[in-house]
Amino acid sequence: EKEAEASLGLARERLSDTRITSPIEGVVTGRFVDVGTMVDNQMMGDRAAVAVYEVKNLRRVKLSVGISEKDLPRAQPGQRARVHVGALPDRTFEGTLTRVSPSLSQGTRRAEAEIEIDNPEALLKPGMFATADLVLDRQEGVIAVPKVAVVDRGGKPVVFVARGDRAKMIPVTLGGADDRSYVVSAGLSPGDRLILKGQTILEDGSAIFVEGEGGAPGSPSASALAVP
Numbered sequence: 001e002k003e004a005e006a007s008l009g010l011a012r013e014r015l016s017d018t019r020i021t022s023p024i025e026g027v028v029t030g031r032f033v034d035v036g037t038m039v040d041n042q043m044m045g046d047r048a049a050v051a052v053y054e055v056k057n058l059r060r061v062k063l064s065v066g067i068s069e070k071d072l073p074r075a076q077p078g079q080r081a082r083v084h085v086g087a088l089p090d091r092t093f094e095g096t097l098t099r100v101s102p103s104l105s106q107g108t109r110r111a112e113a114e115i116e117i118d119n120p121e122a123l124l125k126p127g128m129f130a131t132a133d134l135v136l137d138r139q140e141g142v143i144a145v146p147k148v149a150v151v152d153r154g155g156k157p158v159v160f161v162a163r164g165d166r167a168k169m170i171p172v173t174l175g176g177a178d179d180r181s182y183v184v185s186a187g188l189s190p191g192d193r194l195i196l197k198g199q200t201i202l203e204d205g206s207a208i209f210v211e212g213e214g215g216a217p218g219s220p221s222a223s224a225l226a227v228p
Contacts, residue, residue, distance in 0.1 A: 022055045029126065030054030058122045063095065065132050066110030074136040075100050081115045082133040085124065093117050093124065097134060133178075144181040149194045150174070159188065160195040160202050162210055167195055169204035 032051050033039060039050040063083060067075050077100060083093040095117040104111050115132055117124060124130075150157050150172070157174055160167045172187030195208065202208070 020052060022053070024055060024057055026055045026057035027122075028053050029056045056126060058119055058124070058126075061117050061119045061124050061126070062098075063115040063117060063130055063132060065113050065115060065134075066105070066108055067100065067113050067134070069104060069109050069111075071134070071136060072100070072104070072111050075111075075113065075134065080135045082135070083115065083117055083130050084132070085128055085130045087128055088123060091123070093119075095132065142175065143184045143188050143190065145184055145188070145194060146196065147177070147180060147182055149196055149199065150182055151200055159184075160199045161188075162193040162195055162208060165207060165209070167199075167202045167204065167206045167208050169202070 031053055039052060075097065077097055079097045081095040081097055083095050085091065085093070095115040097113060098116045099114040101112040115134075145159060149159050151159070153169065153171075156171055158169050158171050160169055162168075170187050170192075172184045175183035175185040177183065193210070195202065198208075
């Protein structure tokens with residue numbers, strides 16, 4: 001009877017060893033063995049435990065990014081980021097900068113950083129390629145213009161605005177900038193109509209043809225064509 005109980009206990013233990021549970025909630029993203037394979041569940045001498053499954057929780061994901069040398073002094077954990085994924089071009093995801101390396105990579109001259117993103121719909125998948133716009137500074141009540149609108153005249157930045165059928169050259173003072181826009185701290189007023197086509201060949205008073213208007217109300221928004 002004792003032998004039978006011992007055999008039953010051993011059988012139950014072996015049966016329990018066939019049930020694999022994950023220490024975290026998530027989804028299985030990888031399986032490394034086939035059904036029926038004998039595996040070790042602990043270190044045994046020179047033999048290492050065998051990984052059976054990979055489980056990931058995708059409700060919150062991390063994006064690894066590199067921060068340039070010039071932006072590193074202003075990058076601080078807690079700053080917001082807008083994340084764009086090539087596979088989901090119509091979506092923008094909000095993230096938070098959580099870690100910034102204090103040193104630069106010798107190869108890339110960038111500092112490694114991590115951005116955490118809430119992912120309740122599990123739209124973001126491990127291995128996706130993404131880019132992030134990190135909000136290093138926020139300015140309100142300023143005028144921003146596309147970089148293409150600013151041209152050089154005598155070593156000074158100017159823009160051209162439409163005044164009737166003529167172009168008016170206006171010197172401007174530039175503030176901050178991102179990849180697409182300059183902040184104009186002096187020279188322009190809300191509602192000025194920027195010339196965005198042919199501006200590189202214009203002079204003050206050149207004849208123009210107004211092509212159309214667009215953009216946000218109260219901002220430099222209209223474009224015009226230079227008349228040959």
